[in-house]
Amino acid sequence: MKESERLESASEQRSPSSSPGTNASCDAVIVNYNAGRFLAESVRQLQASPVINRIVIVDNDSQDDSLSLLPDDSGDGRLVVIRNQTNLGFAAASNIGLRASTSPYAMLVNPDCFVSPKAIDAMIATLRAHPKAGMVGPQILNPDGSEQAGARRSDPTPWRSFVRAFGLSRFFKDFGLEKETLPTAATEVDAISGACMLVTRDALKAVGLLDEGYFMHCEDLDWCRRFRLAGFAVLFDPSAVVTHEKGVSSKPRPVFVEWHKHRGMVRYYRKFFRDDYPLPLMWAVILTVWMRFGVVAVVKTVRRLAGS
Numbered sequence: 001m002k003e004s005e006r007l008e009s010a011s012e013q014r015s016p017s018s019s020p021g022t023n024a025s026c027d028a029v030i031v032n033y034n035a036g037r038f039l040a041e042s043v044r045q046l047q048a049s050p051v052i053n054r055i056v057i058v059d060n061d062s063q064d065d066s067l068s069l070l071p072d073d074s075g076d077g078r079l080v081v082i083r084n085q086t087n088l089g090f091a092a093a094s095n096i097g098l099r100a101s102t103s104p105y106a107m108l109v110n111p112d113c114f115v116s117p118k119a120i121d122a123m124i125a126t127l128r129a130h131p132k133a134g135m136v137g138p139q140i141l142n143p144d145g146s147e148q149a150g151a152r153r154s155d156p157t158p159w160r161s162f163v164r165a166f167g168l169s170r171f172f173k174d175f176g177l178e179k180e181t182l183p184t185a186a187t188e189v190d191a192i193s194g195a196c197m198l199v200t201r202d203a204l205k206a207v208g209l210l211d212e213g214y215f216m217h218c219e220d221l222d223w224c225r226r227f228r229l230a231g232f233a234v235l236f237d238p239s240a241v242v243t244h245e246k247g248v249s250s251k252p253r254p255v256f257v258e259w260h261k262h263r264g265m266v267r268y269y270r271k272f273f274r275d276d277y278p279l280p281l282m283w284a285v286i287l288t289v290w291m292r293f294g295v296v297a298v299v300k301t302v303r304r305l306a307g308s
Helices: 003-010 037-047 090-099 117-129 158-165 201-207 219-229 254-272 279-307
Strands: 026-032 052-059 079-083 105-109 133-141 196-200 233-244
Touching: 026 037, 026 090, 037 052, 052 090, 090 105, 090 219, 105 117, 105 201, 117 133, 117 196, 117 233, 133 201, 133 219, 158 279, 196 201, 196 219, 201 219, 219 233, 219 254, 254 279
Parallel strands: 026 052, 026 105, 052 079, 133 233
Antiparallel strands: 105 196, 133 196
């Protein structure tokens, strides 16, 4: 069975009309890996929303107490926990959760991302107001209230990524838009953050699931690009505000995370840009990516040893 057919068979519901609160149900999918107390708090925020129909937690073989700290769901019945026997990565685990979702809207949420009922309502209302949109992301704040990088982005072409990676943003424009003036209304962008992405069921059926060739990082960029290539707009909604602790699961393994981040970027370049660059130049780009990984890995290892 094709992925689009599998997704369609999961639910016969159709996109609702009108405003949030009227048959505007949404399923939340959380991929958890050793998120500790943050997972429980994220779930509590989601449970406060009457729009949330189901909260699907896909656990990637966590070794901490994050699942045992989950709030009681006995009087609610919306919480579903799927336990993987090994760490399948973010993309594969997200797809397991998306397959288990049935509502007209599905939302990927990191376990250290706190999404209020108001933010969910705002994002659904935005998608309803823009029929050509298939995905929307919120304004994401750091715990200190500053805007987090990555919530609104231009396509990270090899050149833009080179500018960002080597600190040349003061001279050239890179892919980050967080330093630009915050828009006053929902705005079309190339990409939003995988920390919180809300999609329509119809778009999900048409585009398909996340590319499981990515273990972690860059699968959100890939998904956004595929949405746009399929004719669906990707929106950034500044009226929907969420807080993201960021890196709760990845901080204990910085080099492992950097490996997959750089590996993901190489996959992204080869998948979408190999026909735009001469082969020698593409290989030079890929070599630069891995050279940067080597430098970053050494720096992070030294810092970790110095702090131990």
